[in-house]
Amino acid sequence: MGKVLVIDVQKCIGCMSCVTACKDEHVANDWSPYAKPQPDYGHFWINVEKMERGTIPKVKVTYIPVLCMHCDNAPCVKACPAKAVVKRADGVVLIDPAKCDGCRQLKSKPLCIEACPFNAIYFNEALSIAQKCTLCTHLLDDPKWKHGPRCVDSCPIEAMIYGDDGDPKIRELLSRAESLKPDHGVKPRVHYLNLPKPFISGCVVDPEEKEVVIGARVTALDLYTSEKREVSTDELGDFWFTGLEWNHKYLLKVEKEGYESKVLGVLTVDKDVNVGDVFLEKRR
């Protein structure tokens, strides 16, 4: 039982309201003992990573809000020599600004910053302390506060959901959710829905007629799993394979009655792929 965030990446519109609200809450406001003020600029206790996908004209943008994951197996807690990073009973990880000395004696960046796999911890040079998202616990601990963490409250489309993992509604979401860097074993308490999976797209054209080819059969054979997918080109001649597996290799083929079939070759999907215009020659 404890606090969790579920972020639906498919809903995020990249408006930066969460980033702004976080700064509004923490810059120039001293929430000790939870946190000292965040500097005017340079810190992103929540950041929105932008992923530009594909090439013109098959371009999409996916935004992924990234903040402290409040890991249950938090590397920062283990790394801190001053025992300033604490895990609360409700799952929230806090850096006690009174205990943190910024690892001054070690003459290095604070070790928690080095330890975090998500680059979610920042160094406040003026105060010589490490700082990060507190999940706005200074607000959440006040029973009169109704709005959740500021980032969640400021999201216009409810792409961020805050709750308790004992709540059945949240549990249902968690059953479908993933975490960033799942193989690290750090057990994040920030979970993601609909993390991006790559696409392959293209447009099938009859160059002689100068017309798009509608209803062409396009197949993508996953050469690793042998799974074969098939789509038809739509009214604009486009085909889209979505939800592919990262780094798999696909054999792509286009067929249409009356045209010579075309093998597009083997594509490695280490990024989203727009194969561009595929010209089909009429069968003579």
Added chain:
Amino acid sequence: MGPPIPLYKALEEALPNSIFPSPFRGGGEELKAAGEGVRVEYLPSGLGGFCYSPPPMEVYVKNNRVIRILPCHIPDDVRLWEIKTDRGTFTRPRKAVPHPHMLAYKNRVYTPTRVKYPLKRVDWSPENPNPQNRGKSGFVRITWDEALRIVVDMVKRIKEKYGDTTPILVQADGHGQSGFLHTLHFYGHMLFHKLGTGWTQQVRNPDSWEGYYWGAKLVWGFDPTLGEPYQDGTWDNVLQHGELVIFSGCDPETTAAGFSSHVSHLCEALKKAGIKVIGISPDLNYSEAVWADRWIPINPCTDAALYMAVAYVWIKEGLYDEEYVKTHVVGFEDFKRHVLGEDDGTPKTPEWAEKITGVPSWTIKALARLWAKKRTSLAVVYGGPKVRGPYSHVVGRVEAYVLAMQGLGKPGRQFLRFWISQRVNIKDIAALPTYAEVTAETRQSLYIDRADYANRAYPPPALPLIKVLVPDAILNPPITWWCSGSQLNKVDDLFVKYRYPPRDDHPGIRMIWNENSCYTTCWHGYQYIEALRSPKIEFHLVIHPWFENDALFADLVLPALTDFEVADLVISGRSEIVGFAYHDKCVEPIGESKSDYEIHRMIAERLAKEFGKPELAEAFPDPETVHKSFYERTMLYKKYGITWEEFKKRKVFFYSHPTWEEWVEIKKRFGYDAYDSFMSKFYKAGTGLETPTGKIEVQSQLALKHAPDDKERPPVARWIEHGDLPTSPKKEKYPFLLCSNHPKYRFHSQCDEIIWLREVYKVKGPDGYLYEAVWIHPSDAEKLGVKTGDVVMIYNDLGAVLAGVMVTERIKPGAVSIDHGARVDMISVDDRIDRGGAIDLIVPVSSFKYRRGEEMRVPEQICSGILVGVKRVNPLELMSKYPQAFQKKMHPIIGPVTEAYVVG
């Protein structure tokens, strides 16, 4: 159909308790929840100005300090609208989230770019204005008393010298802070109006709607909505029937969010209804990036060619609604001949359009067939880049033509606006389900006549001057043009001839009274700066909270303040959530700043004495009197009996929305079926538009009457081959077409100083300066030898601005995209180089279309779709050439601060 009738009585009888304003969390209760010594105030949450705000944001204040700003949480007892369709029920979230620049407003209140004291240019005096030094010499602090004396003396001086005060140009229009009374732009007009000795009124042009205003109005009317169809019930129709929505440069996540608070839920509704979205624009804008199923990149401002080619396919393949065209449209045959090339020998084929638009001919053909086959609507928010380029009236008209060809108003075939404001968006009922009396309230009792000063052209003794031609009026008088440019005029005004100055013996503009401080960054800056530095201008007064843009070229700057520093009313009228709030002063005024209202009140008092006109002082009563008299016009007071004192204590109220069943009933009372829009009514009736024939006029009867031989805007729109197209020889010299949108992280020029957003969207150059971003396609970046983070110069014959390169697939090759409204940071006024990236500095005044002295028949504003050059520059080289410009006092994120311009 007459004016809207309040329906309260009838519905109350039928559905008791269905209509009531709901208390939005009493102020006292919230105060307790907010913590010890904390109070919550409700502040305007947008920068549209004109007295109207989106739903107010919640500002937590303690000890004269703003602690936090929250979105508007709509309380549980306010019913939200719903639209019930066969595809499900749609509603909105129970909060209204303003644009992030509003959530960051704390930043803006305390920014080091504030004007804290009256500042006078050091080498200006009435006798020796040294106009050539505007933008070069520094400023010194003076007292309010000195400042007010200068203003009053200059008004007197102008009057004595020239006989009246008409040589004073008042620039007090456009957007701005959105409180009810204190922070508005129009008091200069009011002041001179009451003074009675005349003024030159800068009449605000329809800046975000140019093509619709100058063109589409001739096709289908819609004067109050600047040439875009009324939105009554349109969402009901599209969500029930629509299959495809074309986002034509439409970016609700940017422009609607900035104007009305976020409307992402409406985009989401389209998707949930199973409607496909296709975006057509030079850039993959912020909405298309997440909501569109397909992006069709197009060269900036070439959409008219695309539409003509689509029409060509429809005509050739019999894919348009010939019956509708017969019954609903006038003069289609001429357009058909033009499309087929029977009049000019150029058939407007997809192959012809491909050369202009850059859209493959096969995509144009496929799009045309898809558009004909699926129930397709076209969506905009504020027009998009397409209607803000040269000859935008052509695309405005031709867009209306092609919509007519597919039976505009048929189920699912609508013109859809993401602008959901109730006040000026509709004819009879609301765009989203709303009680009729609430709609009536927003349009009648909430109408603030003072706002007319910024929207309407005034009769003598005012001399109207369309905003876009101010530089010409100063530099090349006399000028003649057609149309006052007033946003709220009737379409006939398009053919009315104006002249400035009105007579040959009139001295023209001699003094400028500027309440916006953004002409340089939103219109055509370098030509305006040239005008400002003319010896004709004896005095340039700027009244503004921030030392930015036009203020750099002022003689005197008076420190205005933000909404946070005064007590005021808030009208939530820029969204479908209608309500009122009252807020106390959150923090003490910064420095010696005063509100726009207070400043004009002080000036009015002094002028009243000087001119022996006591009524001038009376025109500015004490704020509480203005607040109360307005409040007592509202339904909240008149019908629900909530007194002014109680309202001030409880602070905020909203009106509930009707249930779907009530909404259907309301629609019925106004002659609308459940899923009807305004255009559905036109479809059913075949008449009812505010055109001379009541029909869609492909051949404009007004143009036929007033300007049958006009080559530029003839009775039927024709394709115009001009100098800023990809096919133009000018492309050799200036190879890129400029796309300039409404900015994502500002409101036009407002909020470019927000630290937290600048960190996100500006591009850090090798010199550490945060440059305005310009989007360049990888293929062009390679040709130019630039990468993300490099600095480029964007230039044409008018001058240059610098920008930071962002290499991206989100812009079409051959086009570059840079948002308008970045803060001016001049490197050299004489050499015309700006470091801030204020792109409109190099945009030409529309007089460039005409010979000197020629009547300017369509003086539209241009800010997109012009050809420019782009080249890599090394800022360090510029630094050695212009060392002073680079040594200004800078904030590491904001750039130049006020102190940079203050000497001594």
